[in-house]
Amino acid sequence: xxxxxxxxxxxxxxxxxxxxxxxxxxxxxxxxxxxxxxxxxxxxxxxxxxxxxxxxxxxxxxxxxxxxxxxxxxxxxxxxxxxxxxxxxxxxxxxxxxxxxxxxxxxxxxxxxxxxxxxxxxxxxxxxxxxxxxxxxxxxxxxxxxxxxxxxxxxxxxxxxxxxxxxxxxxxxxxxxxxxxxxxxxxxxxxxxxxxxxxxxxxxxxxxxxxxxxxxxxxxxxxxxxxxxxxxxxxxxxxxxxxxxxxxxxxxxxxxxxxxxxxxxxxxxxxxxxxxxxxxxxxxxxxxxxxxxxxxxxxxxxxxxxxxxxxxxxxxxxxxxxxxxxxxxxxxxxxxxxxxxxxxxxxxxxxxxxxxxxxxxxxxxxxxxxxxxxxxxxxxxxxxxxxxxxxxxxxxxxxxxxxxxxxxxxxxxxxxxxxxxxxxxxxxxxxxxxxxxxxxxxxxxxxxxxxxxxxxxxxxxxxxx
Ligand SMILES: *Cc1c(COP(=O)(O)O)cnc(C)c1O
Numbered sequence: 029x030x031x032x033x034x035x036x037x038x039x040x041x042x043x044x045x046x047x048x049x050x051x052x053x054x055x056x057x058x059x060x061x062x063x064x065x066x067x068x069x070x071x072x073x074x075x076x077x078x079x080x081x082x083x084x085x086x087x088x089x090x091x092x093x094x095x096x097x098x099x100x101x102x103x104x105x106x107x108x109x110x111x112x113x114x115x116x117x118x119x120x121x122x123x124x125x126x127x128x129x130x131x132x133x134x135x136x137x138x139x140x141x142x143x144x145x146x147x148x149x150x151x152x153x154x155x156x157x158x159x160x161x162x163x164x165x166x167x168x169x170x171x172x173x174x175x176x177x178x179x180x181x182x183x184x185x186x187x188x189x190x191x192x193x194x195x196x197x198x199x200x201x202x203x204x205x206x207x208x209x210x211x212x213x214x215x216x217x218x219x220x221x222x223x224x225x226x227x228x229x230x231x232x233x234x235x236x237x238x239x240x241x242x243x244x245x246x247x248x249x250x251x252x253x254x255x256x257x258x259x260x261x262x263x264x265x266x267x268x269x270x271x272x273x274x275x276x277x278x279x280x281x282x283x284x285x286x287x288x289x290x291x292x293x294x295x296x297x298x299x300x301x302x303x304x305x306x307x308x309x310x311x312x313x314x315x316x317x318x319x320x321x322x323x324x325x326x327x328x329x330x331x332x333x334x335x336x337x338x339x340x341x342x343x344x345x346x347x348x349x350x351x352x353x354x355x356x357x358x359x360x361x362x363x364x365x366x367x368x369x370x371x372x373x374x375x376x377x378x379x380x381x382x383x384x385x386x387x388x389x390x391x392x393x394x395x396x397x398x399x400x401x402x403x404x405x406x407x408x409x410x411x412x413x414x415x416x417x418x419x420x421x422x423x424x425x426x427x428x429x430x431x432x433x434x435x436x437x438x439x440x441x442x443x444x445x446x447x448x449x450x451x452x453x454x455x456x457x458x459x460x461x462x463x464x465x466x467x468x469x470x471x472x473x474x475x476x477x478x479x480x481x482x483x484x485x486x487x488x489x490x491x492x493x
Contacts, residue, residue: 029091031058031249034346035360036353043091044151047144047250048159050243056357057342058249063293064089068269071295075264079113080105083143083257089294090253095150104142107132109457114139114258116265116432119404123419125412125435126262133201134438134457135332136284137172140254144244145176145183152182159242160488161185162229164222167198168332170212171205173244178207184488186211188222188480191472197441197456197463204466211487217475228477235481239488246281247339255287256294262432263296274300274431276386276419278330278411279311282338284434289344289382300426304418305387306330311338312385318376320369329390329410329445332436337363348375386418393417397449407454409437410445 030040035056041049046058066089074082080101087097105113109130117125131138152159161183163173170187177185187202191214203212215222230236230243244251263273275298277285285303292298303311306328314320322336346356348371355372363369371379388396396413400406408416412435419431439446439454447453456463473479 029064029089030061031091032061032353033057034059034342034353035357037357042094043250043253044094044147047147047151047248048242050245050248054357055360056353057247057340057346059343059346060090063290065293065295067295071260071264071269074260079257079261082261083254086257086260086294087253092147092250092253095147100143100146100150104146107142108138109459114261116262117406117435119400119406119416119433122427122430123416124262124266124430124432125406125408125416126258126432127435128258129409129435129438129441131172132175133171134441134460135168135172136255136434136436137169138175139258140251141172141176141244143254144248144250145178145180147250148177148242148244149180149182158182158184158240160239160484161242161244162188162226162239162484163243163245164188164219164226165194165202166190166219166331167194171198171201174202174205174210174212176244178205178210180209184209184211186213186484186487188213188215188225190214190218190222191216193218200463200466200468203468203470204463206467206469208490211483212470213480213483214470214472215475215480216472221475225475225477225480229481229484232477232481239484246283252283252287252290252340252343255284256290259288259291259298259432260294260296263291263298266430266432268296268298272297272299272429274298274302274419274422274426274429275434276302276304276415276422276431277434278304278333278415278418278436280333280335280338282311282340282344284436286340286343288434292382299382299429300422301383302415302418302422302431303383303385304414305385306333306393306414307387307389308334308336309385309387310336311341312387314369314371314376315380315383315385318371318373320363320371322367329393329442330414332411333414344379345369345371345375348378350375384418384422386414386421388414388417394445394449397446401450401452407439407446407450407452408435409439409442411436411442412439
């Protein structure tokens with residue numbers, strides 16, 4: 029299995045090299061040169077497999093088979109809080125929640141990142157290399173990256189967060205990880221300052237080379253690949269390949285819904301994709317009226333979807349343009365320059381044949397959390413609730429097929445919204461219930477590049493004589 033760039037100017041690479049590279053050198057995103065496809069009999073034979081085994085079989089089709097992938101999947105998912113890893117919970121006659129939040133940080137990022145940390149470690153050890161992962165977080169994604177990298181032999185990780193601007197749960201999920209290869213820094217500044225510091229470190233070429241800087245951001249192909257198996261598992265459970273299903277996905281960077289589309293591309297009968305957004309509705313506007321134009325990001329109750337530029341959309345665009353890399357590069361260039369993406373009518377029609385947009389504001393989100401609790405006895409976080417509302421809004425022609433909603437965060441991760449809607453404050457699961465008693469460790473530094481770089485260097489060299 030080889031990978032090519034959506035912008036056509038990068039040399040093809042294998043899975044391991046794509047894993048380490050992240051972004052292609054032409055600025056594009058890596059996609060499989062050809063999509064692996066399975067026939068109905070092959071899918072049927074995968075029904076009932078334990079989740080890690082199913083995941084390993086699917087990842088092997090994408091070129092991960094050169095690694096001991098089944099052992100890595102077993103290890104990655106062993107610590108999850110549910111024996112099924114990603115259980116399917118029925119909410120009404122046809123809507124099912126696919127719970128992706130049983131990992132260490134209670135959000136769906138763990139499904140991919142727990143595996144990615146292990147993949148990084150394996151490939152780096154084989155090559156005799158080390159990397160330093162640096163990242164900025166407004167609170168949510170930092171803990172998933174830290175949990176993925178903690179105790180990995182070939183990886184050091186430094187995460188910057190804005191001092192006093194994350195919730196206490198978010199901070200503690202990061203700062204109570206006391207593994208020696210993990211460093212948290214609270215920056216005296218806001219999230220933008222943290223992001224600018226990370227960008228500046230990547231732009232400092234000598235520093236970047238010295239530290240062998242890397243990132244595990246959501247454009248990494250391996251993250252998408254690791255998200256395909258749970259859609260396959262859900263579809264198989266509901267009767268695929270002999271029965272169609274639809275999916276509704278709370279969407280930010282478009283990675284999760286793209287993985288669902290990839291499962292269809294591999295031969296599973298996923299007939300409809302509902303792209304669920306909050307009031308940051310660029311994707312809904314695109315699907316309704318071919319209007320892909322950016323507007324300022326507005327904060328909402330579902331912060332992981334407060335995004336205007338969905339980086340993984342480029343992978344779908346490449347397919348909609350029938351893999352014309354030059355046209356993809358030009359559309360992305362104009363999107364960056366003008367804030368509006370020109371998508372030819374034929375490509376837009378290909379998108380709308382499969383994808384539906386949906387957008388819900390905060391009041392609607394609260395109402396949906398309350399409704400789910402009242403009618404199904406189910407506590408949903410705000411992201412998941414946007415997804416279930418999207419599932420209910422499916423057009424009548426899709427009303428006969430079951431809908432899988434990606435439940436992307438545990439309700440205890442967003443207790444204020446859930447309490448506002450239901451009067452109940454969801455407790456943290458038992459394995460996290462002592463979070464408020466655990467020891468924290470983090471540094472506090474000014475918004476100053478030299479000070480941050482010195483801290484990263486000291487962290488990466490802490491074992492040197
Ligand atoms: C990251 C995240 C999303 C968005 O997923 P994308 O793959 O970026 O579309 C949705 N919900 C939660 C809780 C998340 O953490």
